Amino acid sequence: MLDYKLLEALAAVVECGGFERAGEALGLSQSAISQRIRTLEIRLGQPVLVRTPTLAPTPVGRQLLNHARRVQLLERDLSRALPTLESEAPRLRIAVNADSLATWWAEAVGVLCREEGVVLDLVVEDQEVGLRRLRDGDVAACLCASPQPIAGARALPLGRMSYLPLATPAYRERHFSAGPAAEAFRQAPAIVFGPNDQLQHRFLAQCGYHGPFPYHLCPASEGFVRLALAGMGYGMIPRMQVERRLAAGELVSIAPGQALEVPLYWHSWRHSGQLIERLSEALGAVSLV
Amino acid sequence: MLDYKLLEALAAVVECGGFERAGEALGLSQSAISQRIRTLEIRLGQPVLVRTPTLAPTPVGRQLLNHARRVQLLERDLSRALPTLESEAPRLRIAVNADSLATWWAEAVGVLCREEGVVLDLVVEDQEVGLRRLRDGDVAACLCASPQPIAGARALPLGRMSYLPLATPAYRERHFSAGPAAEAFRQAPAIVFGPNDQLQHRFLAQCGYHGPFPYHLCPASEGFVRLALAGMGYGMIPRMQVERRLAAGELVSIAPGQALEVPLYWHSWRHSGQLIERLSEALGAVSLV
Structure with missing residues (x-):
């Protein structure tokens, strides 16, 4: 079988973002970690990590990590059946889209994580990137808008x-007092x-507009809402994220x-x-509107 | 002087994340964009973009982008002095730490952005990465915890x-009923x-604890708060982000x-x-507690 000490070192380096911290996490010296990574690379005949611009697994390294994580999950089931087997708190690495994380996600999985003593490594990603991470074995599961399962997954x-x-009402008044018209879309900054x-x-296509428009880029859910509240632009916001602000009239629809x-x-x-089965059950019980 | 059409094409490819979309943004065909990038690379004798794993500028590409963005900012001042000069809405690319973006940032800069018609490209980064992006010329400014200016900046x-x-109060009761003790830190999941x-x-060092501890990783400000609210762990949260939840007793300090x-x-x-001067003034007027 594989030497899982080597894979464990690789996983720690990637997770901790460095050799020194990986050593601390595993109770080993930095040079012991380096030695394990080197051994792994010699056996494979190719690198498992790239060092620049940031420390990251190579495609082969990612395949090894994926394998190691799946073995860890299976070990956990085994340790249930054989309670005398020592087993650590399972870590589950999952890609979640930002808006779910900012709204319903934690409540849906919280009870299960507490009961099972599982800790999560959450990765915030666009849908396509999240699915690619799943395919590359970088995450064990992925929450996204794409319906198409990848091979071997569901x-x-x-x-x-x-x-x-x-x-904001003031923003709507300034830019969209004549409704969602082409001239307004051409001028009014979006987010x-x-x-x-x-x-x-x-959204613009749905309104029949296909031209250019100015926009702020803001890759953070809460920051996105803050920009809208500061009157900097209008943007597509999940209703469930701002129920209270809609009720209070702090935010209004421009269309x-x-x-x-x-x-x-x-x-x-x-x-x-x-x-993963139980997590899937917990998520299956969620009823999003 | 440099051929800024080429730099503009490079900036569009990086900003739009692809050749086709860059073409759309500039009103050019995809092949015209490719041709401009190729011309740039032939003149420089080296690539300005890497294609895998994702489209990104090379170090040289980043230097060019930095230069182009600074020229755009100076052009904007010129077009003020010479109003007949055509000038687009300025785009300002800024790295901001996630917690500022989730709290006070938009309110501090909103009025200025509206008045000046500036649109922002916000990049959410850890402090070190943000400063590196500034040094690499990927952003025009950076908000972070590091006091040390890099050369040429302040x-x-x-x-x-x-x-x-x-x-949550229930989480504190379950894990920290005996206060912030070593045994609790060893067992209770952090975020x-x-x-x-x-x-x-x-925080743990301040409490005199230096051992291992279980933790969830959650790289999103609002998601972080949601995990805490779902009783999944305790974590260091900006007071200003949760004033209302503190007042309502939904979240409490474990120490x-x-x-x-x-x-x-x-x-x-x-x-x-x-x-940038005016933005700095607006930020200088912020009084964070």
Whole structure:
């Protein structure tokens, strides 16, 4: 079988972001960690880590990490059946889209994580990047808008999140007093989550507008809402994130009646053990509107 | 002088995350964009972009982008003096730490951005990465906890953010009923922003604890608070982010009297034009507690 001490060292270096901290985490010296990584690279005949611009696994390193994480999950099930086997608190690395993390995610998984003593490594990603991380073995599961499962995994539908085009009342008055018209879209700054964010484009297309528009880029859910509240722009915001602010009239729709529904899917490897099964059950019980 | 059409194409490719979208943004075909990038690379004798794992500028590409962005800022000042000169809405690319973005940032800069018609490209980064981006020329300014200006830039102190070790009352009761003791820290899951986040370690050291501890990793400000609210762990949260939840008793300190003060500094290039000057003034007027 593989020498899992070597894979454990690799996982620690990647997780801790450095050799010294990996040593601290495993109770080993930095040079012992370096030695293990070197041994792994000699056996494979190729590098498992790239050092620049930041420390990161190579494609081969990622495959090893994926394997190590899946073995850890299976070990956990084994230690249930054989309680005398020593086993650490399981770490589960999961890619989650930012808006879910800022709203319903923690409440949905909190009880299970407490009961099972599981700790999470959350990775915040756009949907495509999240699925790629799953394929590369960098995460054990992924929550995103893509319905298409990758090979060996399955996609569980969780419902939809509803996005509204929101701004402050003053902003709407200044830019959209004549409604969602082309001239307004050409002038009024929007707020967009990132260069890959298609929500704004979908909204504009739904309004029949296909031209250029000025926009702020803000890749953080709460920051996005703060920019809207500061009157800097309008943007597509999940209704559930701002229920209270909508009720209080702090944010209003610049195009009443317009909304975008974004479906969410939970992607996980088949046969990855009971913990993922139970997490999938907990998420399956969520009913997003 | 340099051929700025080429630099503009490079900036668009990086900003839009692809050749096709860059073409759309500039009203050019994808092949025209490719041709400009190729011309730039032939003149320089080296690549300005790496294509894998994701499209990103090379170190030389970043230097060019930095230069182009600084020229754009200076052009903006010129177009003020010569109003007949055509000039687009300025785009300002800034690295901001996540907790500032989730709290006071937008309100501090909102009025200025509206008045000046400036749109922001916000990059959310740990402090060290933010400063490196400034040095590499990837951003025009950076908000972070490091007091040390890099060469050619200056660092303006903005005050401090106060972080408290918070959890739900039920979580405190379950894990910290005997106070912040070593045994509790060894068992109770913490929430940590990322592998480079030193706040949790500083807090534990302040409590006299230096051993291992279980933790969730959650690299998103609002998600972090949500994990704490779901009873999944305790974590260092900016007081100003959760004033209302503290007042309502939804979150409580697991170590009353303990807090960490994180200073914030605004780093910007010297001589980068009036817009950065005015932004610095607006930020200088902020009084963080």
